[in-house]
Amino acid sequence: MADSQENQANNEKSVIRDTDDEARKLAKELIRTARFGALAALEPDTGCPLASRVAVATDLDGTPVILTSTLSGHTSAILANPACSLLVGEPGKGDPLAHPRISLFCKARRVERETEEHARLRRRYLSRNPKAELYVDFGDFSFFALDLQRASLNGGFGKAFELGKDDLLTDAADVQAWSAMESGAVDHMNEDHRDAIKLYAEVLLKAEDANWRLACLDPEGLDLVAGDRIVRLWFKERLADPARLRETLVALALQARNQD
Template sequence: MSTSTDHGRPGAGPAPAADPPLQGAKAPSHAERCRTLAQRARAATLCTLARDPAGYPYGSLVAVTVDGHGRPLLLLSALAEHTGNLKVRAEASLLLAEPAEGLADPLALGRMTLMGPCRSLEGAEAAAARTSFLAAHPRASYYVDFTDFSFYRLDPVSIRYVGGFGRMSWVEADAYAAAEPDPLAADAAGILEHMNTDHADAVLAYAKVLAGIKDATGATMTSVDRYGFELDVITPAGPKAARLPFGAPVSATDEVRKAMVSLVREARGRTA
């Protein structure tokens, strides 16, 4: 299936595998962003094809985790309406979204819809799903062995990714399966809070000197990943966006700290 940056159907036109880099900085591909989102998701909206009224999309809230290939794993009760729907028609979709975390506009959040058949697992596959699911949802241990519960897996055939305004595409299933979640995802919120709260002067220097936005009056670090970080910059002419790269990809918070310090020194060296 072809990728597309428009709002329409798949195949409407080619699209880059990653966001257009700001300031020439490498950014995660949309497949990487999807895998990162999936790795952190613990709840999702499952849409199945209703039996009554027949053919309508039926949405329901489910607990979720993913396996090593990014395939969603679900623990479903035979008594649930969605399970009955799946037994008749396996076609399903799953909507995963970033947590709001106080953001005023939910449409600015990253989200994706995975589409594909969703079927029950047996034997070794069910046992592996059990281990993964309980690691993500330990409270499920109270009912995981009830006879009406079974593990299901959605095998994506196509993924639609929307990363906020102006960042969207269709992601190939093979590219999604091959991508790796960002190693900083679990620590990103803490890194951003630390930089914006304790090092606001450094963040502004990144914007003015390294991003070249000389009239910046304020700057906020809005995201961080293995390749670099993004800034929301305030100027007299209005807000601007910037992305800056690390010297090399990082995988741990200590490496981020060293990279940030190096960039501060570079900014100060240019203004000395």
């Protein structure tokens, strides 16, 4: 009996692949490009799992962020018990189970208003979910950061990985400097360099012709949005200093023009 249980445990372990850079990048891309996810939490009164669809954005380091109302069941659930999970990854054509998805195990943390973190998350969230501007400042709405603990990545059939917090997050040591640089750079690019943004999307990423705009920047890349479409452009290397952002954006535009 003991041998049977040990063999079963070994077989389960063998299904999980060793985490490599490709798996880390796929996990981060699924999180960064998610428009929505399924949030699972426990109902305070019943203890039953409650799954709700939520709109998603990310902080500079890749922490998922949601905006919820106190009138919703999932808000009372995560306030009573912050342990929750978030499933992201949109299926495409054919078998939905053949497409990558990731389950994130998190602890929900309510973000206090009138803080630098709230202002940063509000800006980043609205850049991804602009219609939320209609209600984002209502008194019953709050931002929650879903602080990542670990994740289960399914990259498709036979591609299962277990990832830790360090595999999922991007090092953004000087958050204030990055936030200040990002805010100005996003506005500047969208106002004065839409041609470069179009090149990023349609030449470097081979995305379809659309009215692309720059939504967010972080040390590892940038997110472009056109309607309900989101694509991510990765930098060749993580930028340790936000002062390198301008030269990186210029170099990417030059690269795209040379390819065009």
